[in-house]
Amino acid sequence: MKNYFQFYIMKYSLTPFLLLFLFSCSPEDSSQDNTALKDTSVLGVQPSIPPFQTSALFYENISYDTKSRTQFDLLLPQEKPVAGVVVLFHGGSFLFGGKADFYLDEFSDILSGLLENGIAIVNAEYSFLTEAQSEGVFTPLKDGTQVIDFITTNYSSLGIPKDNLLLAGVSAGAGIAFWNGLGKTRSNSIKGILGLQAQSSYDLYMWEGLFEDFKVDSLKQVNSELEKLFEQFYGGAYNQEKAKKLDYLSEIESSDPPFYVYNPVFEDKVYQNEVLNLDVLFHSFKHADLLRKKATEVGLPFSGAYQEAPQEFIVRILAQ
Numbered sequence: 001m002k003n004y005f006q007f008y009i010m011k012y013s014l015t016p017f018l019l020l021f022l023f024s025c026s027p028e029d030s031s032q033d034n035t036a037l038k039d040t041s042v043l044g045v046q047p048s049i050p051p052f053q054t055s056a057l058f059y060e061n062i063s064y065d066t067k068s069r070t071q072f073d074l075l076l077p078q079e080k081p082v083a084g085v086v087v088l089f090h091g092g093s094f095l096f097g098g099k100a101d102f103y104l105d106e107f108s109d110i111l112s113g114l115l116e117n118g119i120a121i122v123n124a125e126y127s128f129l130t131e132a133q134s135e136g137v138f139t140p141l142k143d144g145t146q147v148i149d150f151i152t153t154n155y156s157s158l159g160i161p162k163d164n165l166l167l168a169g170v171s172a173g174a175g176i177a178f179w180n181g182l183g184k185t186r187s188n189s190i191k192g193i194l195g196l197q198a199q200s201s202y203d204l205y206m207w208e209g210l211f212e213d214f215k216v217d218s219l220k221q222v223n224s225e226l227e228k229l230f231e232q233f234y235g236g237a238y239n240q241e242k243a244k245k246l247d248y249l250s251e252i253e254s255s256d257p258p259f260y261v262y263n264p265v266f267e268d269k270v271y272q273n274e275v276l277n278l279d280v281l282f283h284s285f286k287h288a289d290l291l292r293k294k295a296t297e298v299g300l301p302f303s304g305a306y307q308e309a310p311q312e313f314i315v316r317i318l319a320q
Contacts, residue, residue: 042074043157051100052108055079056115064124064150068131070143072124073099075111076159080118084164084191084318087122087147089173091197093282094140094233095130097172099123110311117315120160122151126176129232136235137202137246144176152189166192166257166318168310171282174198174261175248178291181259183251192317193259194310200287202246204230205238210286214270252294258301260313263288 040047042059050058059074076082090097102111102123111121126143129136148165155162167177167190174195179202180186181193200206204216220227234242244250265283270276288304295302303313 042159043154050075051103052105052112054112054115056121065143065146067127067133067143069125069127070146072122072147074158074160075115075121075123077115077118077120079116082120082160083118084166085120085122085151085160086114086166086168086194086314086318087124087151087177089124089126089144089167089169089176091169091171091173094137094172095128099125113311114314117319119314119318122147122160134232134235137233138235138242140172141176141179141202141246144180148180148187148189152187163189164191164318165189166194166314168194168314169196169198171197171199175202178259179246179248182248182256183253186256190257192257192313194313195259195261195291196310197263197265197283198261198287198291199282200290201249203243204233205243206247206249207281210284210290211268211270211281214281219276249290249294252291252298252300254299256300258303258317259291259295260303260308260310261288261291262305262310264305 040057043062045059045062047057048060050056054075055078057074057076057078059076061071062074063071088099088102090099090101092098092101101107114121124144124147126140126147127134128140131139133139144167148167151158151160151165152162165187167181169175169177174197177193178195178198181190200210208214208216216230220230231237263283263285265279266285267277267280268284268286270281270284272280292302292304307313308316
């Protein structure tokens with residue numbers, strides 16, 4: 001596991017503690033026979049050999065839109081009827097990463113455990129900020145909406161329930177899950193949200209209230225590349241209309257689905273020895289605390305690592 005941890009820390013600024021926690025909660029034995037593939041297609045896609053050991057049917061690269069990265073993989077359990085669906089969104093700062101990240105050993109054991117509990121898996125990719133025609137972070141967020149709409153429209157052909165979905169993601173993927181799962185415009189099919197290494201809002205100026213040593217404008221003045229990234233993130237100039245649309249924190253209400261959040265970065269200073277620590281800025285416990293505080297204020301149930309493991313939350317919401 002050591003090489004994977006090193007890779008993931010460098011690529012996504014995640015801490016090994018998170019992955020160790022997830023791995024410690026994995027089933028003891030996830031090995032299943034995956035050699036027998038049923039001769040049945042889903043929306044024209046034939047099943048193929050799964051990327052990890054499982055008896056589930058695996059359908060790769062089902063298109064939910066016409067853009068270059070708008071495909072998802074579908075894993076259907078065969079041992080039990082499908083009780084619900086977890087929709088996964090990978091991390092990567094909206095700049096890199098892919099659905100294959102969830103098939104590495106530290107996650108595949110968890111996916112196997114969900115499949116054994118009758119939970120289907122939709123593992124989605126989404127557009128990056130750097131792609132042509134990008135409207136900043138709105139594009140990947142809306143890609144998440146399209147995944148949900150595609151599932152609820154084609155649920156019968158996909159062989160999954162229409163109204164029992166849980167959105168889950170890591171880092172940027174957690175943001176997609178929260179943005180699509182909270183507020184008045186969410187789909188009624190969404191029964192829960194799980195965010196690991198989540199951000200509390202995509203109005204970055206709100207982060208100044210979380211971190212005493214963080215100022216957006218000062219940071220932009222230090223480095224022209226950072227200013228370029230800032231404009232790229234917002235798809236042009238920042239304004240209050242965009243900020244309001246991206247502030248899913250303010251959308252939390254008591255009628256929203258319960259959520260699970262876990263940010264095991266226990267620091268609140270974004271600068272260490274005058275160097276900006278992106279892991280703290282993006283993944284600090286302060287983001288998770290703010291989400292929980294808002295949920296408490298409106299009376300929305302939430303959970304986290306001190307109550308249950310992530311997969312236990314998913315099974316509790318979807319399969320019980």
